[in-house]
Amino acid sequence: MKQFTTGFIIILCASRLSAQFIVPIDGKQNVDWFLVNYVDRDTSIGSFRDHRCEDLTYDQHQGTDFVIRDFRQMDSGVKVFAAKSGRVYYTHDGEFDRSTQPDSGGYGNFISIGHSDSLYTIYAHLKKYSLKVHIGDSVEQGQFIGYVGSSGRATDPHLHFEVYHNGVIIDPFGDHCPLLPVAPSLFKTTPAYENEFAIIDEGFINYLPSLNRLREHPAPRTTFSNTDTTIFFWLHGLSFHYGDTVRYEWRKPDGSLWFQYGFRYDTAFRFWYMGTYINGPAKNTMDLGSWHINCYRNDSLFKIGSFGIVPNNSVAATTLPVRYFSTYSNNELLFAPEADLSTDAALEVFSITGAMITQFKPNQLYFSNHEYHITLPSLPSGTYFLRVEDHNQSSTQSFVITK
Ligand SMILES: [Zn+2]
Incomplete structure (x- = not known):
C-alpha cells in the first residue's frame, strides 16, 4: 500500500515534465559515444539498478555517462551541447583533464545550467580551458558549451550529465522498471538502450x-x-x-x-x-x-x-611513437611516448634558432602515469622544440611559451 502511494506521487511529478532535452553530446551513438552508466534508481546503499531494472549503473551514480572511445578522440574535440535553453548558473575550469583515477576530484571542469520547469543540468569532467560560457550567460538549446574531457573523478574521457528537478536528482531516461509506474524520458529523441557485446x-x-x-x-x-x-x-x-x-x-x-x-x-x-x-x-x-x-x-x-x-x-625504425605531448603549465611539459624511455634516452630543448637550452636524462624527470614531466627554466615568449632520442628513434615536438 505504501509503495503504491509513493508510486502515485511519482506519476504526478513526472507527468508535469514533457520531453524537452536534446542529447548533450555531438556525434552518433555507438560510433562516437556509448551509454555506459545510467542513474542509480535504487536509493539504498550497496545495491543499484538502472531505469530498466538492469545493471548499467553503479551504486549512488547520480547522472548519465556518455563515454567516448579514448583520449585520442578527446584530443580531437568532442562537443558538449546545452540540453535545453537556460541560464548558466555556475562554471568551474582549470583542472587537469587526463585523469584515469576514480578516487578523487569530483566534477572536475563543469558547467551547470538552470532551466524553466524547475530543471537544472550539470555537464561534468570537461576538457581543461574548453568552457565556452560564463556564469549568467543565456544559452540556447543545442549551444556548444565545452568539450568532453576526463577531469575530476573520471577514469576515461566522458560526459557525466546530471539532471535535477526541484532540487532532486532525476533520471532523464525516466523509469521503465516494472515494479514502479512508468515515467517518461525527457529526451525528444531518446538514445537507444544498448547492452550488446x-x-x-x-x-x-x-x-x-x-x-x-x-x-x-x-x-x-x-x-x-x-x-x-x-x-x-x-x-x-x-x-x-x-x-x-x-x-x-x-x-x-x-x-x-x-x-x-x-x-x-x-x-x-x-x-x-x-x-x-x-x-x-x-x-x-x-x-x-x-x-x-x-x-x-x-x-x-x-x-x-x-x-x-x-x-x-x-625493420627500419626512425620515428619514436608518441601518445601525446602538451604544455601542462607555462614552464612544464608533459611528454608521453608509446613506450617508456630507456635510461640512456636524451631529452633536449631547443630554441627556434636551433640553440640547445637544456637537456635531461629520463631519471632526472618526474615520471608518473607513463608521462615525463619536464620543468623548464624561465624562458622568453616564443616557439621552442623538444627533441627526444632513444637508440635509433627520435621525435621532435614544438611548443609555444606565452607570458
Ligand atoms: Zn558519471
Missing part, C-alpha cells in the same frame, strides 16, 4: 602496457621483428555479460597453435579492456610470416587479428 578498437604493440596506457589506444603495429621480446594484443569493447567465456588462440604462419589463453567472466563489464601476449622468444625463433590471433566468445569467433614477423634487420 561489441568491439570498439584493437591492436598489437611490442610492450606490456598498463591499463591507463591502453586507455590511450596505443598506435597499432602490424609488423614485428623476430627479436621483439613481447607481442601484446589488446581489445577495447562493450558488454561482457556474467558467465561469458573467451578464448584467444595465437597461431603460427603454418596455422599451428603457438599459445592459447581463456577465461570466464564472473562479473559483467559494460566498458572493458583486455589483453593477451606472447613474450620472450629466443632470438630468431619466431617463424617468419603472417601470424594470427583468433578470438572466441562463448565459442564463436568474433575477431581475427594478424601481424607479420620479419627478420630484425629489415
Whole structure:
C-alpha cells in the first residue's frame, strides 16, 4: 500500500515534465559515444539498478555517462551541447583533464545550467580551458558549451550529465522498471538502450602496457621483428555479460597453435579492456610470416587479428611513437611516448634558432602515469622544440611559451 502511494506521487511529478532535452553530446551513438552508466534508481546503499531494472549503473551514480572511445578522440574535440535553453548558473575550469583515477576530484571542469520547469543540468569532467560560457550567460538549446574531457573523478574521457528537478536528482531516461509506474524520458529523441557485446578498437604493440596506457589506444603495429621480446594484443569493447567465456588462440604462419589463453567472466563489464601476449622468444625463433590471433566468445569467433614477423634487420625504425605531448603549465611539459624511455634516452630543448637550452636524462624527470614531466627554466615568449632520442628513434615536438 505504501509503495503504491509513493508510486502515485511519482506519476504526478513526472507527468508535469514533457520531453524537452536534446542529447548533450555531438556525434552518433555507438560510433562516437556509448551509454555506459545510467542513474542509480535504487536509493539504498550497496545495491543499484538502472531505469530498466538492469545493471548499467553503479551504486549512488547520480547522472548519465556518455563515454567516448579514448583520449585520442578527446584530443580531437568532442562537443558538449546545452540540453535545453537556460541560464548558466555556475562554471568551474582549470583542472587537469587526463585523469584515469576514480578516487578523487569530483566534477572536475563543469558547467551547470538552470532551466524553466524547475530543471537544472550539470555537464561534468570537461576538457581543461574548453568552457565556452560564463556564469549568467543565456544559452540556447543545442549551444556548444565545452568539450568532453576526463577531469575530476573520471577514469576515461566522458560526459557525466546530471539532471535535477526541484532540487532532486532525476533520471532523464525516466523509469521503465516494472515494479514502479512508468515515467517518461525527457529526451525528444531518446538514445537507444544498448547492452550488446561489441568491439570498439584493437591492436598489437611490442610492450606490456598498463591499463591507463591502453586507455590511450596505443598506435597499432602490424609488423614485428623476430627479436621483439613481447607481442601484446589488446581489445577495447562493450558488454561482457556474467558467465561469458573467451578464448584467444595465437597461431603460427603454418596455422599451428603457438599459445592459447581463456577465461570466464564472473562479473559483467559494460566498458572493458583486455589483453593477451606472447613474450620472450629466443632470438630468431619466431617463424617468419603472417601470424594470427583468433578470438572466441562463448565459442564463436568474433575477431581475427594478424601481424607479420620479419627478420630484425629489415625493420627500419626512425620515428619514436608518441601518445601525446602538451604544455601542462607555462614552464612544464608533459611528454608521453608509446613506450617508456630507456635510461640512456636524451631529452633536449631547443630554441627556434636551433640553440640547445637544456637537456635531461629520463631519471632526472618526474615520471608518473607513463608521462615525463619536464620543468623548464624561465624562458622568453616564443616557439621552442623538444627533441627526444632513444637508440635509433627520435621525435621532435614544438611548443609555444606565452607570458
Ligand atoms: Zn558519471
